[in-house]
Amino acid sequence: MRTIKLTLGYYGTGFRGWQVQPGLPSIQAEMMRALEQVTGEPVTIEPSGRTDAGVHALAQTASFTTNSAIPCENLVKAINRWLPHSIRVYSAEDREPGFHARFNAAGKIYRYRIFRQPVCPPERWRYVHHFPYPLDAAEMRAAAAAFEGTHDFTSFTSPEELPSGPRDRLIHSSRLTEDDGELVYQVHGSGFLHHMVRNVVGTLMEVGKGNLRASDIAGIIAARDRMRAGPTVPAKGLWLVEVLY
């Protein structure tokens, strides 16, 4: 039995997210269907973490076990033949028995793109959150930095997150930059709670609008109260950039 790690990208528009939902399009359902065609076996595939409907991935990871003897390079080609073009496997590698894309992950990098100009080009529309109104980018940058370190992120999670699970996450870097008409937030953390990145960005936007100050962030984190943080920004601006091992 081999354990295989896949690296894949997807264009999230049109999918109801990673997780299989009966009768609805999902990344997982497409992956399972393709793997079954290629290996001739029913396959269970585990991602580094689920992504929500509309979220894109530049490099998600997933693992599965198989009796298939197909070499990794051929596996990539064969799986891609069975997938829609909105999902692509970039690489496959054999890993040690017991390897699991989620449990072995050491961290993740997410990016959130906010398009700032008055008119959003059609070819960029599904990849960004369009927000052409005034934002104080300098204050937002200061607020972004305030998320670095280990914190309990209860204020930034969704009601769907398990109430009993640990809420501490280590944020290695949390930065806002400007690029090609966009404000780009990039965050590297040990892991993320459900909706955490989108809620952090929603809070940064409240800072940008002047409804909060960068100096408020520490108190919002400490409050462990979802009501204190900003709203959840739209999924289509969110990109899973990399999963680190």
Next chain:
Amino acid sequence: MRTIKLTLGYYGTGFRGWQVQPGLPSIQAEMMRALEQVTGEPVTIEPSGRTDAGVHALAQTASFTTNSAIPCENLVKAINRWLPHSIRVYSAEDREPGFHARFNAAGKIYRYRIFRQPVCPPERWRYVHHFPYPLDAAEMRAAAAAFEGTHDFTSFTSPEELPSGPRDRLIHSSRLTEDDGELVYQVHGSGFLHHMVRNVVGTLMEVGKGNLRASDIAGIIAARDRMRAGPTVPAKGLWLVEVLY
């Protein structure tokens, strides 16, 4: 009566092209519907030229006449409110009576994107022609340059082009560059026949594959015979970049 020039972009996937076709989605139908909502009048809109199904535009132009007194800046905002996000108007300007987006155009710039790596990222799939097989880019560059100058482009048009129309076009520049995993062909000409850019690129690809040489281009042009040139490449790699006046 005002004459207005619009500059607009569109994501061509999902449209049957510019031209209205009963019961099918088209850029023109969406534009007419939006303009009618905004001006309160039935409006005839004329593009710099039709684009085919699946072709994208970074900056198409179109003109129409109206009795509406709405200032240009507000017109842009109002039209965009009635359009799908796959079409955006970037600017509107009052022009002299008789101005026509097509007849007044002095030239156009088109771009064709060929993605070269083995796996095409899902977020780029609808914007490029994916061709990961060997191509001799140096020979293609030499062939591209051979299109510059004034030529009869009969060998590079489609059977749908009017048989009686003039076939001479002046090509100011015709160049192939490499950028971010892509071969990018960009051509600036006085005008283009139906399918001309896609047929020129199809011919350049035959050169890249070694089926033709750069030195064959002059003879293919001189033959005025569609059978001598390469096939029509897919629409989704084609971008109307700019219309010059």
